[in-house]
Amino acid sequence: TIFVITPTYARLVQKAELTRLSQTFLHVPQLHWIVVEDSPHKTPLVSDLLVKSGLTYTHLHMPTAKDRKLQENDPSWLKPRGVEQRNEGLRWLREDRRAQPGGDNQQGVVYFADDDNTYSLQIFEEMRSTERVSVWPVGLVGGMKYERPVIEGGKVVRFHTGWRPSRPFPMDMAGFAVSLKLVLANPESCFDGEAPMGFLESSFLQGLVTMDELEPKADNCSKVLVWHTRTEKPKMKREEALQAQGLGSDRAVEV
Amino acid sequence: TIFVITPTYARLVQKAELTRLSQTFLHVPQLHWIVVEDSPHKTPLVSDLLVKSGLTYTHLHMPTAKDRKLQENDPSWLKPRGVEQRNEGLRWLREDRRAQPGGDNQQGVVYFADDDNTYSLQIFEEMRSTERVSVWPVGLVGGMKYERPVIEGGKVVRFHTGWRPSRPFPMDMAGFAVSLKLVLANPESCFDGEAPMGFLESSFLQGLVTMDELEPKADNCSKVLVWHTRTEKPKMKREEALQAQGLGSDRAVEV
Numbered sequence: 404t405i406f407v408i409t410p411t412y413a414r415l416v417q418k419a420e421l422t423r424l425s426q427t428f429l430h431v432p433q434l435h436w437i438v439v440e441d442s443p444h445k446t447p448l449v450s451d452l453l454v455k456s457g458l459t460y461t462h463l464h465m466p467t468a469k470d471r472k473l474q475e476n477d478p479s480w481l482k483p484r485g486v487e488q489r490n491e492g493l494r495w496l497r498e499d500r501r502a503q504p505g506g507d508n509q510q511g512v513v514y515f516a517d518d519d520n521t522y523s524l525q526i527f528e529e530m531r532s533t534e535r536v537s538v539w540p541v542g543l544v545g546g547m548k549y550e551r552p553v554i555e556g557g558k559v560v561r562f563h564t565g566w567r568p569s570r571p572f573p574m575d576m577a578g579f580a581v582s583l584k585l586v587l588a589n590p591e592s593c594f595d596g597e598a599p600m601g602f603l604e605s606s607f608l609q610g611l612v613t614m615d616e617l618e619p620k621a622d623n624c625s626k627v628l629v630w631h632t633r634t635e636k637p638k639m640k641r642e643e644a645l646q647a648q649g650l651g652s653d654r655a656v657e658v
Numbered sequence: 659t660i661f662v663i664t665p666t667y668a669r670l671v672q673k674a675e676l677t678r679l680s681q682t683f684l685h686v687p688q689l690h691w692i693v694v695e696d697s698p699h700k701t702p703l704v705s706d707l708l709v710k711s712g713l714t715y716t717h718l719h720m721p722t723a724k725d726r727k728l729q730e731n732d733p734s735w736l737k738p739r740g741v742e743q744r745n746e747g748l749r750w751l752r753e754d755r756r757a758q759p760g761g762d763n764q765q766g767v768v769y770f771a772d773d774d775n776t777y778s779l780q781i782f783e784e785m786r787s788t789e790r791v792s793v794w795p796v797g798l799v800g801g802m803k804y805e806r807p808v809i810e811g812g813k814v815v816r817f818h819t820g821w822r823p824s825r826p827f828p829m830d831m832a833g834f835a836v837s838l839k840l841v842l843a844n845p846e847s848c849f850d851g852e853a854p855m856g857f858l859e860s861s862f863l864q865g866l867v868t869m870d871e872l873e874p875k876a877d878n879c880s881k882v883l884v885w886h887t888r889t890e891k892p893k894m895k896r897e898e899a900l901q902a903q904g905l906g907s908d909r910a911v912e913v
């Protein structure tokens with residue numbers, strides 16, 4: 404099973420994002436979607452979408468602590484997003500798996516999939532064989548066409564990245580998967596929301612693996628099979644003008 | 659069969675967009691994807707993607723006339739996009755269908771699906787029963803939460819839109835489908851690239867149908883089942899800096 408952990412938060416494009424993401428996952432055999440809402444409670448929008456998705460899923464929620472939450476007009480790099488949600492997904496997964504037969508020796512893979520990225524179906528086949536931590540390129544991330552581990556003799560020797568290649572693991576969240584075994588064997592490993600910018604992935608991976616142990620996928624990291632796409636925030640100028648006249652869109656219609 | 663006509667053009671996010679779109683369509687039975695590249699020739703990126711998609715498709719190309727093409731820094735509303743490509747899709751469809759048995763009386767539906775929108779699977783089931791022209795709401799379009807036809811007594815009586823509701827058909831491209839019969843019975847109907855802003859959909863529909871004949875779908879136009887999402891243009895600052903040093907991403911890697 405591939406356990407996919409997805410943080411998500413309420414915004415205009417949320418339903419659209421989760422809709423197309425669920426369509427992607429519906430093509431992937433043996434996928435368990437762990438959706439963690441950044442919210443003090445589960446919302447009906449996400450609950451309904453999950454029920455109707457046809458996927459195997461777990462629906463969780465965990466609000467980002469107020470002082471850690473990105474505000475409306477903050478630049479997007481100011482604070483890491485989705486941290487408490489990914490950690491909540493890990494907490495649930497560890498607890499749930501402890502209740503299963505097989506103890507710490509269960510087959511499975513854990514992947515962190517943000518709700519706005521684009522995933523080829525092949526990337527899920529690549530990650531299925533993860534022994535410890537597997538890695539591959541990510542397209543359109545970090546101001547680059549792609550970032551990727553550079554492979555020599557079948558091993559990761561350095562990273563192609565536009566910024567601080569000396570970070571322990573200068574990789575985007577979308578560029579690695581971890582075996583369930585390793586996650587269970589390290590019950591305290593999680594993401595550090597206080598990590599400096601660009602070090603969030605490293606904060607999790609540092610305790611789990613060394614660069615030497617990374618398993619290159621996607622044809623020795625030569626293929627881009629996942630893209631760090633971002634969706635534009637829709638303009639609502641006309642909506643606001645009409646609302647001021649009492650002629651706005653019906654709030655009862657879910658978008 | 660649902661014939662889906664999609665204009666597409668080369669840009670950084672093109673492969674990501676077409677990847678997730680193809681995953682959506684792969685869930686839809688009896689769908690024929692007509693992909694029309696805005697290009698003087700078919701590109702290997704799109705050709706390969708289509709071959710691997712598992713979909714029934716036709717791959718066409720038609721470059722936008724130079725004086726009609728939106729330039730790098732033009733605002734996106736300056737010129738309509740995808741016009742010549744949609745018309746080329748219509749031309750191919752009419753020609754191809756003429757060669758099939760059944761003449762002008764063939765079952766089928768034609769839908770214009772831009773490559774960056776988000777489509778629920780249900781919208782395809784809704785449009786399957788189109789007799790002439792069916793209509794439904796579109797989310798996140800025109801500066802509004804949604805635009806939609808307003809229904810009274812099962813008929814469209816006006817439109818909820820943020821701008822010039824008096825246009826003949828003030829609807830987005832994603833908000834209607836046309837029966838194949840009607841397309842074949844009107845062999846000259848196409849989109850007018852010279853239509854004033856906001857009148858492109860009207861230029862096509864005006865010759866085909868009256869407001870009174872429109873068939874409301876999506877529970878009397880009360881549900882949003884398609885979203886006019888747009889994908890951010892990725893920043894390439896680091897890439898350009900590295901390229902200047904000869905350390906840019908490998909051009910041979912397709913993104």
Ligand SMILES: O=c1ccn([C@@H]2O[C@H](COP(=O)(O)OP(=O)(O)O)[C@@H](O)[C@H]2O)c(=O)[nH]1
Pocket residue numbers: 409410411412440441467472473479484485486488516517518519632633
């Ligand atoms: O306040 C927030 C902002 C983002 N996210 C989620 O965290 C992940 C990463 O956020 P985003 O995609 O905005 O980051 P970026 O694209 O800038 O890396 C996504 O799954 C979001 O849905 C969240 O849970 N709460």
Ligand SMILES: O=c1ccn([C@@H]2O[C@H](COP(=O)(O)OP(=O)(O)O)[C@@H](O)[C@H]2O)c(=O)[nH]1
Pocket residue numbers: 664665666667695696722727728734739740741743771772773774887888
């Ligand atoms: O120069 C261009 C720009 C756009 N398009 C296509 O035309 C459609 C509409 O363009 P876009 O999504 O950019 O328009 P908007 O989102 O602003 O309505 C999409 O399928 C694009 O891929 C195109 O063929 N050539």
Ligand SMILES: [Mn+2]
Pocket residue numbers: 517519520631632633
């Ligand atoms: Mn993102």
Ligand SMILES: [Mn+2]
Pocket residue numbers: 772774775886887888
């Ligand atoms: Mn668009």
